[in-house]
Amino acid sequence: MTTAVDTLAGALARWLPAQRWYAAKDREPREVLVERVTPLLDGDPALRHVLLLVDGERYQVLLGRRAALPAALAGAAIADTPAGVVYAATRDGELMTRLLGRLRAAPRGPVFEPEPGARVALDLPARVLPVEQSNTSLVLGDRYILKLFRRVLPGPHPDVELHRALRAAGTPHVARLLGALTVEVDGGRAALGVLQEFLPDAxxxxxxxxxxxxxxxxxxxxxxxxxxxxxxxxxxxxxxxxxxxxxxxxxxxxxxxxxxxxxxxxxxxxxxxxxxxxxxxxxxxxxxxxxxxxxxxxxxxxxxxxxxxxxxxxxxxxxxxxxxxxxxxxxxxxxxxxxxxxxxxxxxxxxxxxxxxxxxxxxxxxxxxxxxxxxxxxxxxxxxxxxxxxxxxxxxxxxxxxxxxxxxxxxxxxxxxxxxx
Ligand SMILES: Nc1ncnc2c1ncn2[C@@H]1O[C@H](COP(=O)(O)OP(=O)(O)OP(=O)(O)O)[C@@H](O)[C@H]1O
Ligand SMILES: [Mg+2]
Missing domain, CATH: 3.90.1200.10 (Aminoglycoside phosphotransferase (APH), C-terminal lobe)
Structure with a gap:
């Protein structure tokens, strides 16, 4: 699929400006480079974690691929390729349900680490929040919320660092941090997302x-x-x-x-x-x-x-x-x-x-x-x-x-x- 993803650059360049989280959304990017592809699931549907360099800025996207896209996912399509339709996997509850459990230590791939003492169920059914914001959030079994950052920036991320410190201090008034997703880039770790307790009645x-x-x-x-x-x-x-x-x-x-x-x-x-x-x-x-x-x-x-x-x-x-x-x-x-x-x-x-x-x-x-x-x-x-x-x-x-x-x-x-x- 790597080769297929490489050929996707043009399709991604057209798709990105329509995404709420894409910062420079008023114009098409000049250059989209596929930096790294990590296979998370093979078969149909398939799931890939992808780091992109968009005009030099690093983003993460999750790409699904199916031989045929169900009608409910028609709006998520990014490109038709000989291997199937490539689409925005964060819209696919079936794939997102399996995401956390697939984030194992693939070499240089994304990793999920629960906070010390947190017992995290890895297979809760995923529901995608209907509105895209600066990031993309998924609700897992009405127990957790998984926020996937879109920009990938090396260094300590305030959403992780501050929540971790507030959790350690036992502070009320914040959602409990349960774990963090990270990836290695530029010789250090970059945050990809946070898993927190979900407040269903909020x-x-x-x-x-x-x-x-x-x-x-x-x-x-x-x-x-x-x-x-x-x-x-x-x-x-x-x-x-x-x-x-x-x-x-x-x-x-x-x-x-x-x-x-x-x-x-x-x-x-x-x-x-x-x-x-x-x-x-x-x-x-x-x-x-x-x-x-x-x-x-x-x-x-x-x-x-x-x-x-x-x-x-x-x-x-x-x-x-x-x-x-x-x-x-x-x-x-x-x-x-x-x-x-x-x-x-x-x-x-x-x-x-x-x-x-x-x-x-x-x-x-x-x-x-x-x-x-x-x-x-x-x-x-x-x-x-x-x-x-x-x-x-x-x-x-x-x-x-x-x-x-x-x-x-x-x-x-x-x-x-x-x-x-
Ligand atoms: N712990 C939680 N329990 C219930 N709902 C939550 C929780 N955390 C976030 N949400 C819901 O998810 C939405 C998105 O969360 P959040 O603001 O963290 O995302 P964001 O992508 O950083 O948004 P923004 O574009 O405002 O920066 C919130 O507006 C809220 O409705
Ligand atoms: Mg925000």
């Missing part, structure tokens, strides 16, 4: 907040407590490596750099630039002392699941578009608070706008957080700058992806600057 915070704002409000304080508890555990777990800094000039410099990188060519942001930069500069003189620590890095209502057991924070991979070194860097924990507050603002503008609700929920969240760690509102200049930073990022994102939504973050930039710090 609904995410965005769904809850937009379905019934009134019912969500009392949940916000509990969410604030959960986030602060996770922050406290991350500070403890990575404590010796948490740098104490005399001031936040590095943070201010970073906010300026991000603004320069994001806002260039966005005329709607130009009038706000002087006030935005002044807000970033005020961070330099915020009263300390400060400790930077590992944080979630991309926290919003969609990353908080509410279930019988309370709030669970998921997806510690940071901003997927950023390099691993950036995602693993210590930050001020208020970054996560600021991004969650921005998410409340989005929810308040979904359907009929209700800014009062956003204010109430924001206060409830901060009250909850302040019950565990320092009150985020005690650092107004920092919180303000971090909210602005996120809103600028959102303006750039919405303009590129959902122009109809640009008014929400743009309105926030204007309102936050009008309100001062």
């Amino acid at each position: 609904r995410d915070g965005w769904a809850l907040a937009t379905a019934d704002r009134t019912a969500f409000a009392p949940e916000a304080a509990a969410l604030g407590r959960a986030v602060a508890t996770v922050h406290g555990a991350l500070a403890d777990a990575f404590g010796p490596r948490n740098p104490a800094v005399p001031d936040l000039s590095d943070t201010a410099d970073r906010l300026h750099r991000r603004f320069s990188a994001l806002a260039g060519g966005i005329p709607e942001l130009a009038p706000f630039e002087p006030a935005l930069r002044a807000a970033f500069d005020r961070v330099r003189t915020a009263p300390g002392p400060f400790t930077l620590q590992r944080v979630h890095g991309d926290l919003h209502l969609g990353q908080a699941l509410r279930s019988g057991g309370g709030w669970t924070i998921i997806d510690f991979e940071g901003e997927p578009g950023q390099p691993l070194a950036e995602r693993n860097a210590p930050r001020h924990p208020l970054q996560d608070v600021a991004t969650m507050l921005r998410s409340f603002d989005y929810a308040a503008h979904h359907g009929t706008a209700d800014p009062d609700w956003a204010r109430r929920v924001r206060d409830a969240f901060c009250d909850g957080y302040a019950g565990v760690l320092a009150d985020p509102r005690d650092q107004p200049a920092l919180l303000h700058a971090l909210e602005l930073d996120k809103a600028v990022y959102e303006v750039a994102y919405e303009r590129a992806n959902r122009p109809d939504w640009t008014a929400i973050p743009l309105g926030a930039v204007s309102r936050l600057l009008g309100a001062g710090s």
Whole structure:
């Protein structure tokens, strides 16, 4: 099948841009190289794990092959080859049911290792989550969720590292890590995926907040407590490596750099630039002392699941578009608070706008957080700058992806600057 896969490069180049997880999705890649193929299952259907170099960036794909594709898999087809139809195997429950059990130590192939003490059933029936996100997630027997990362980056992966540390600390409010998939590349190991406990009755915070704002409000304080508890555990777990800094000039410099990188060519942001930069500069003189620590890095209502057991924070991979070194860097924990507050603002503008609700929920969240760690509102200049930073990022994102939504973050930039710090 190796030869057949090699000839697939053209078909993969046409298929990739349609995949939600493919970062450069606005254009076809110039070059797709099949770097490594590991046979996981022979016969019909067959399963191959494939590492691709797409314009020099490494991705993993799982390819199935069948002599004839059942109708339910018609949308997964990638190419017709003399040996059969090659297709996206993550859409095939039959193959995905067998995946974990096939990840043995094939030379240089992908490996699944359960966490110490975790007893993992390897043959639970797989269900593919209907929506593709930055990664591809499979539910196994309603007991586990297997998230397959698409970009393959050598080095410690925050979704694995942080979940592992939080599990070791016995932290509530995170889904228990059961194991990790890795592969050897460039002389080191790269994470391919995480296996975690699945919460079958969970609904995410965005769904809850937009379905019934009134019912969500009392949940916000509990969410604030959960986030602060996770922050406290991350500070403890990575404590010796948490740098104490005399001031936040590095943070201010970073906010300026991000603004320069994001806002260039966005005329709607130009009038706000002087006030935005002044807000970033005020961070330099915020009263300390400060400790930077590992944080979630991309926290919003969609990353908080509410279930019988309370709030669970998921997806510690940071901003997927950023390099691993950036995602693993210590930050001020208020970054996560600021991004969650921005998410409340989005929810308040979904359907009929209700800014009062956003204010109430924001206060409830901060009250909850302040019950565990320092009150985020005690650092107004920092919180303000971090909210602005996120809103600028959102303006750039919405303009590129959902122009109809640009008014929400743009309105926030204007309102936050009008309100001062
Ligand atoms: N432990 C869990 N229990 C139940 N559902 C979960 C669990 N973990 C994740 N999910 C569901 O799977 C979805 C995808 O998970 P996750 O956010 O980790 O993936 P992602 O590909 O990194 O997404 P994103 O594009 O938002 O970064 C979540 O939105 C949530 O609905
Ligand atoms: Mg993610």
